Amino acid sequence: MKTVTHKEYIEANLSLETLLKEVSNDTLEDASQMKELIEVSDVIEQYEAINFPIGLPSLQEMIELRMFEMGLKRKDLAILLNTSASRISDYLNGNREITLNIAKGLHQKLNIDSDIILQ
Template identity: 50%
Template sequence: MKINNEADYKKAFELFDALTAVMTDNPQKQAEARLIAEAIQAYEQEFVMFPRPSTLSGMIELKMYEMKLKQKDLAELLEVEASRVSELLSGKRRITLDLAKKLHERLGIDGNFILEVA
């Protein structure tokens, strides 16, 4: 399935919602729903522009979502205490140079963005 325009995009969402409401354990409907979800995702990646976070905490939260990380997982990845991650996300703590490097290397956050908003 290929989505070519906004009307197709809306129809795909309607079809996806209808399928997920009735698919239960039906492998055929699950496969169809998966194909529609993939088409929706492909269309969004090409045509839908989501606003870029303007804060470091917002960018970290976006990366956590993309990487399916919880705060505990992020703390392990960055080699810091879980409480430190919480303080960073709430804006109660500023980042260090070492942490900025880890955010860049391990989460792929642009170094210039880190410098601009930190």
Template identity: 40%
Template sequence: MKIAPIRNEKDYQNALNRLEEVFEAKKGTDEGDELEILSILIDRYENENFPIGMPDPIEAIKFRMEQLGLKQKDLAEVVGFKSRVSEILSKKRKLTLGMIRKLNSTLHIPTEVLVQDY
């Protein structure tokens, strides 16, 4: 078991290949320890080199509505009138601070997602 930092694409591919080899290792074994350490190194490399940006606020609202089975009329109870919901979802109206607070507390969408420009 020779573990080294992942510094480049070749190191990354080697780590992924080795991870695949030890993927079924039992916890508490040498290979299990190697699996755990490789996972941490790969995760760190991916976060640094392949960052995932924040989702669009309106797409996040639509996604959450879909997850919860909500319709526009249901969202009107959170942000106001049904026409306002339509304007928001079509990006014709910006979210206000009050709307952001209600969406955060009701739909549990992080405020850092909702406050972004769109």
């Protein structure tokens, strides 16, 4: 696969703006504008994947997000994971590595992806 240059990326973005005004949900897939839209989108996606990669969130960020979503305070999370609030603080501040039991609890009870836990 050919590497996309910055110039090609800029041109693709400009084309995308124009095409989005011309293409709608009713546009047929084999229409030339739709084909061009897909090609332009692929160029943009390829360039951004190399130059602006989005990594996994940190485990601390993910725990804090789940706590927010579930309305949990640190003491609530400690009860849920059968540990102490100070231990939760140590995990969130990066002062302590999580144990296997805590990792399992984060995965099962907070639905945190194992890839994030193991990174």
